[in-house]
Amino acid sequence: MDAAALAGACMEAMWEVDATSRSNGISVVSVAPGEAVLRMEVGPGMVNWHDTCHGGFIYVLADAAFGYASNTRNQRMVAQYCTISYLNPAKRGEQLTAYAIERFREGRSGIYDVVVKNAAGTVIAEFRGHARAVAGTILAEKS
Amino acid sequence: MDAAALAGACMEAMWEVDATSRSNGISVVSVAPGEAVLRMEVGPGMVNWHDTCHGGFIYVLADAAFGYASNTRNQRMVAQYCTISYLNPAKRGEQLTAYAIERFREGRSGIYDVVVKNAAGTVIAEFRGHARAVAGTILAEKS
Amino acid sequence: MDAAALAGACMEAMWEVDATSRSNGISVVSVAPGEAVLRMEVGPGMVNWHDTCHGGFIYVLADAAFGYASNTRNQRMVAQYCTISYLNPAKRGEQLTAYAIERFREGRSGIYDVVVKNAAGTVIAEFRGHARAVAGTILAEKS
Amino acid sequence: MDAAALAGACMEAMWEVDATSRSNGISVVSVAPGEAVLRMEVGPGMVNWHDTCHGGFIYVLADAAFGYASNTRNQRMVAQYCTISYLNPAKRGEQLTAYAIERFREGRSGIYDVVVKNAAGTVIAEFRGHARAVAGTILAEKS
Numbered sequence: 001m002d003a004a005a006l007a008g009a010c011m012e013a014m015w016e017v018d019a020t021s022r023s024n025g026i027s028v029v030s031v032a033p034g035e036a037v038l039r040m041e042v043g044p045g046m047v048n049w050h051d052t053c054h055g056g057f058i059y060v061l062a063d064a065a066f067g068y069a070s071n072t073r074n075q076r077m078v079a080q081y082c083t084i085s086y087l088n089p090a091k092r093g094e095q096l097t098a099y100a101i102e103r104f105r106e107g108r109s110g111i112y113d114v115v116v117k118n119a120a121g122t123v124i125a126e127f128r129g130h131a132r133a134v135a136g137t138i139l140a141e142k143s
Numbered sequence: 144m145d146a147a148a149l150a151g152a153c154m155e156a157m158w159e160v161d162a163t164s165r166s167n168g169i170s171v172v173s174v175a176p177g178e179a180v181l182r183m184e185v186g187p188g189m190v191n192w193h194d195t196c197h198g199g200f201i202y203v204l205a206d207a208a209f210g211y212a213s214n215t216r217n218q219r220m221v222a223q224y225c226t227i228s229y230l231n232p233a234k235r236g237e238q239l240t241a242y243a244i245e246r247f248r249e250g251r252s253g254i255y256d257v258v259v260k261n262a263a264g265t266v267i268a269e270f271r272g273h274a275r276a277v278a279g280t281i282l283a284e285k286s
Numbered sequence: 287m288d289a290a291a292l293a294g295a296c297m298e299a300m301w302e303v304d305a306t307s308r309s310n311g312i313s314v315v316s317v318a319p320g321e322a323v324l325r326m327e328v329g330p331g332m333v334n335w336h337d338t339c340h341g342g343f344i345y346v347l348a349d350a351a352f353g354y355a356s357n358t359r360n361q362r363m364v365a366q367y368c369t370i371s372y373l374n375p376a377k378r379g380e381q382l383t384a385y386a387i388e389r390f391r392e393g394r395s396g397i398y399d400v401v402v403k404n405a406a407g408t409v410i411a412e413f414r415g416h417a418r419a420v421a422g423t424i425l426a427e428k429s
Numbered sequence: 430m431d432a433a434a435l436a437g438a439c440m441e442a443m444w445e446v447d448a449t450s451r452s453n454g455i456s457v458v459s460v461a462p463g464e465a466v467l468r469m470e471v472g473p474g475m476v477n478w479h480d481t482c483h484g485g486f487i488y489v490l491a492d493a494a495f496g497y498a499s500n501t502r503n504q505r506m507v508a509q510y511c512t513i514s515y516l517n518p519a520k521r522g523e524q525l526t527a528y529a530i531e532r533f534r535e536g537r538s539g540i541y542d543v544v545v546k547n548a549a550g551t552v553i554a555e556f557r558g559h560a561r562a563v564a565g566t567i568l569a570e571k572s
Binding site for chain 4: 226228230231246247249252254256266269271273
Binding site: 303 | 446447448449452473474475476477483484485486488489492493496507508509510511512513514515
């Protein structure tokens with residue numbers, strides 16, 4: 001399997017057990033080695049005062065994109081340290097898209113940058129996630 | 144109203160419109176000026192591989208505690224920049240408690256530290272949130 | 287003056303009063319709108335145990351690059367919040383280069399990413415700086 | 430040796446090779462298990478525009494306090510990830526004091542919080558450092 005096919009296979013395997021994304025209306029638009037694009041609509045259960053999206057749910061979307069991007073090479077990676085900067089509010093009903101790319105990968109460590117934008121292209125948040133490899137693969141080992 | 148009563152009144156006003164916490168089973172245990180304690184059970188829709196809680200939901204709990212703690216003085220504050228360190232996994236069905244305290248408050252800026260623990264006292268995550276005052280109060284202005 | 291010339295003029299004005307960079311052997315390789323490249327040799331007063339560069343000085347270099355990059359448009363910006371990830375050690379005598387780019391700029395806020403590499407291209411650190419515009423310009427106002 | 434004496438012995442051993450602190454006029458006021466207090470005067474080579482201390486040097490002081498605090502148990506720890514929030518400017522000639530405490534320590538990981546204040550007690554910066562244990566001790570092994 002080449003790297004792009006492997007990334008796709010890892011995504012399919014993760015998606016099957018990804019209750020969190022499904023229960024929050026998050027969908028995977030695409031993956032590539034070290035990259036992922038995810039989408040979420042700001043639902044009525046995600047808003048707070050003034051009908052703006054709760055920061056926690058913007059984080060959930062960004063973190064999910066980080067998780068898919070960091071697990072595209074069939075090496076299991078877990079989140080270790082994440083930061084998020086809230087730059088513009090997101091409104092109820094808006095479509096948010098998170099674009100995750102790999103900024104650094106070496107040995108057991110990886111750094112991933114995720115930008116979250118609305119449909120108009122306004123930047124809602126910038127996220128940076130640090131992942132660390134743990135034992136295990138995403139795809140089941142062949143017996 | 145003294146500071147403790149004001150903190151309680153702000154919490155009540157925020158809770159009324161807090162769809163996010165309610166839809167995720169988060170409850171407010173207590174608030175005090177600059178402080179808040181919130182609780183959440185790791186539900187079946189929050190787990191991923193190996194039945195451990197998705198990092199996004201640990202963040203949602205910590206962020207909610209940060210939000211309540213920073214809005215205890217009837218000055219509306221919004222999240223600007225947050226960091227989270229994942230230190231131990233949380234399992235399905237565990238009760239998680241987030242303890243938020245005010246580390247810095249001056250002018251329009253505040254920094255809040257939140258520790259998330261399970262029922263055994265194991266530290267699951269450490270969170271630090273930066274908030275900034277915006278126009279408006281939590282309680283409706285008297286006419 | 288076009289944007290590139292303005293960036294150069296701002297850099298010259300900042301350099302004149304930049305005692306910190308000079309006293310640490312930091313030089314400016316280039317600037318462009320929203321960007322800066324700076325260089326520093328790991329001197330004998332910067333090393334700790336095992337002759338590796340003290341993390342504080344890797345930060346000083348990255349922070350200086352952030353400062354030049356964020357002040358290329360004649361709007362004075364100050365550092366508000368910075369993060370650094372140490373990825374590989376730097377040795378005594380090595381030439382370190384910091385590459386700063388603008389990741390976000392809108393209203394009074396800016397986010398800048400800086401990567402620090404050694405001469406072999408090994409990534410030593412990743413830095414992200416948040417800047418905020420304050421009153422004043424870099425270049426003296428014409429009377 | 431008890432924990433307090435061990436912390437003092439580790440500090441003495443680190444100080445002997447700490448060229449960075451000495452060349453920047455940093456002194457160690459005290460150490461205790463998981464804690465350290467360091468002091469620095471804002472010298473003429475540390476200031477920028479308007480005679481305020483360059484953020485890089487505030488970081489150097491905070492980072493040094495983090496280094497001493499995390500190495501008080503004779504287990505060598507290295508910095509992995511640090512954040513700093515700049516809250517008030519420091520002026521030329523001011524005495525800055527950094528107070529580092531241990532927020533988390535378990536297995537090979539530690540989190541340390543450092544507050545930097547001037548002589549009047551104004552908070553200049555809040556710093557959080559993540560450290561990781563590496564092979565080796567601070568004190569020479571007995572043969």
